[in-house]
Amino acid sequence: NAGVTQTPKFQVLKTGQSMTLQCAQDMNHNSMYWYRQDPGMGLRLIYYSASEGTTDKGEVPNGYNVSRLNKREFSLRLESAAPSQTSVYFCASTQTGTAQPQHFGDGTRLSIL
Amino acid sequence: DQQVKQNSPSLSVQEGRISILNCDYTNSMFDYFLWYKKYPAEGPTFLISISSIKDKNEDGRFTVFLNKSAKHLSLHIVPSQPGDSAVYFCAAIRFSNTGKLIFGQGTTLQVKP
Numbered sequence: 150n151a152g153v154t155q156t157p158k159f160q161v162l163k164t165g166q167s168m169t170l171q172c173a174q175d176m177n178h179n180s181m182y183w184y185r186q187d188p189g190m191g192l193r194l195i196y197y198s199a200s201e202g203t204t205d206k207g208e209v210p211n212g213y214n215v216s217r218l219n220k221r222e223f224s225l226r227l228e229s230a231a232p233s234q235t236s237v238y239f240c241a242s243t244q245t246g247t248a249q250p251q252h253f254g255d256g257t258r259l260s261i262l
Numbered sequence: 263d264q265q266v267k268q269n270s271p272s273l274s275v276q277e278g279r280i281s282i283l284n285c286d287y288t289n290s291m292f293d294y295f296l297w298y299k300k301y302p303a304e305g306p307t308f309l310i311s312i313s314s315i316k317d318k319n320e321d322g323r324f325t326v327f328l329n330k331s332a333k334h335l336s337l338h339i340v341p342s343q344p345g346d347s348a349v350y351f352c353a354a355i356r357f358s359n360t361g362k363l364i365f366g367q368g369t370t371l372q373v374k375p
Contacts, residue, residue: 197362253306
């Protein structure tokens with residue numbers, strides 16, 4: 150059972166570079182989410198997709214874009230990376246409308262110099 | 263505006279004793295509350311949840327208590343084991359809000375042998 154798979158696991162970028170973080174789930178969930186985790190701040194929602202073809206902003210969307218490529222895949226793009234985007238990024242999925250909890254990937258640790 | 267708060271960044275307990283992790287919230291419209299556990303270099307994993315219409319839910323060594331009048335929930339771990347050492351996140355959800363989770367800042371639990 151793969152669950153939620155994120156790639157890459159680690160990445161170092163220079164300020165101004167662009168990058169796409171990939172996420173795929175094999176649980177046939179309709180909803181997918183991108184979070185960032187920073188020390189002392191818990192997990193904050195960046196973007197989410199309630200269903201294939203739809204995306205919406207979360208709490209901290211500035212500097213990011215997302216694509217819900219199909220039901221399985223939800224990517225997060227940094228067009229011009231900034232040091233403030235150094236963080237650990239988590240993707241999650243769930244079946245909305247049920248009490249089923251969100252399932253998380255193991256994260257992408259991103260450092261921007 | 264932090265809707266879910268975990269005011270204790272860390273907690274240390276002796277193996278075999280009870281661990282009590284606390285969480286406060288401000289939004290009375292939340293439908294469900296969840297606890298997630300996170301080990302280093304892994305994604306959060308679901309631990310236990312409670313509906314807003316209940317005041318207690320138990321699963322083995324883990325019990326969650328909800329006090330709606332005080333807008334407070336707690337996670338009890340009895341007995342605590344060294345393998346319970348992790349970061350614990352409290353989260354809340356409104357089903358009408360597209361399943362978005364609101365997380366607390368997390369509490370790091372250390373269980374000493």
